[in-house]
Amino acid sequence: MTPTITAFENSPDRGKGLARDMRVRWAFEEVGQPYDVRLVSFRGLKGAEHRARNPFGQIPTYEEGDLTLFESGSIVFHIAERDGGLLPNEPNARARAITWMFAALNTVEPPIFDRSLLRILDHDKPWFEQRLQALDKSIRRYLDDLSRHLGDSDWLDGAFSAGDLLMITVLRRLEGSDLLEVYPNISAYVVRGEARPAYQRAFAAQQAVFEAASAG
Ligand code: GTB
Helix, strand or coil: CCCCCEEECCCCCCCCHHHHHHHHHHHHHCCCCCCCEEECCCHHCCCCCHHHCCCCCCCCCEEECEEEECCHHHHHHHHHHHCCCCCCCCHHHHHHHHHHHHHHHHHHHHHHHHHHHHHHHCCCCCCCCHHHHHHHHHHHHCCCCCEEEEEEEECCCCCCCHHHHHHHHHHHHCCCCCCHHHHHHHHHHHHHHCHHHHHHHHHHHHHHHHHHHHCC
């Protein structure tokens, strides 16, 4: 059975692949699993039909037969478990790769995402600069540590894994900012991820949604 995911009908990122369906699309492409996409409007997200998929009324979700999932990390983990190829088989290496999935979503993503929201929603607030500096400090701290860990390696722990996939989607949000530029090895890591054919296919698929919405 082909799984169906949900994505924004009209993503505010204008096809930049920053919404969280991108990581799920990328995971499907890495494992070679075809998928269908149900596009949802902002209004539709908060309706009963979508809330039955995700109580928080957000994308992405995953449906396959009688299984419905939400949370991008959980969905990527499910794809990795179901289809293989995104997590090592050796138990300790697998546990470490899963640890990197959590590190991406629980440690690195929160200040990066909060920074994006702050710049979009609160740029006119009197406390904007102070909050921005606090978030930048927190992000730099994690980037310092990540850069030290990564060193000259291609990926976080051996072969490319779901941990890298999530970490790269998180770091992409800093592209073009001076935060990422000062870490050449992290910048190269992100570019390396984006150069993967599976990433390219996933990016093109979500971009096509934006282009179709703009044309229509
Ligand atoms: N923890 C959940 C997960 O990982 O799945 C978070 C899901 C989430 O934040 N979904 C967002 C959503 O549905 C889309 S990705 N928001 C609508 C709502 O909450 O009502 C976040 C996002 C939104 C917009 C951009 N952008 O425009 O660049 C990027 C990312």
